[in-house]
Amino acid sequence: MPVTILIVDDSKLARIVAGKAVAELQPEWQKLEASSGEQALALMGKEPLDIALIDFNMSEQDGLELAREIRALRPDMPIAIITANIQDEIIAQAREVGAAFIPKPVTSEGLAGFLSGAALKLRSSQG
Template identity: 85%
Template sequence: MPVTVLIVDDSKLARIVAGKALAELQPDWQKIEAGSGAQALELLGKERIEVALIDFNMTEQDGLELAGEIRALRPDMPIAIITANIQDEIIAQARAIGAAFIAKPVTSEGLAGFLTGAALKLRSSQE
């Protein structure tokens, strides 16, 4: 069964770029896009989503807040925070909630390690 990845970013262009990188690495995986944290949480309630890629800088709430809410709902979900704002404090906060950190712009090279780890985690949880 294909894995479904939620891409959350208030920039449509950034969602397209992340989706392209995802498709290069995992062509069988499906993507669902959300333009806000509220939309992401709504989709999580309706759809079967296994992985989340979340932008850090969004207008309504930042990606770390959203990741924390998702972590409370889905403790084992692989989550990555995506941002061009590369600061040690943000990286440390992402790691504290069990999220990976991926620098923007998202490339297949930048996403590869996270997706490999996510695939392994999902496979081992299904066994």
């Protein structure tokens, strides 16, 4: 079954970098991009999304708020918060909403553990 990952970041360059890192690890996965939380939620209503990578610092709403909204809609969706703002408080808040924490810049090495865990979770939930 094809997997679709949503990359949410208000920076086009950051979405490209994250998309390339995902493609290195999971070239067969489909990638969708959103530049805001509002756009991400709109896509969730239209597309079958499996995984979300969400930037923490976005202009309209922060990534943790968006992660909470997604979690309410999709309790089992693997979610990761990506940010260059590496603070214990943000890491703790990400864990509270059941999201992984990935430091920026996003690399395939930084994503590997999260994506393999997400893929395993998706396979086991479909079985």
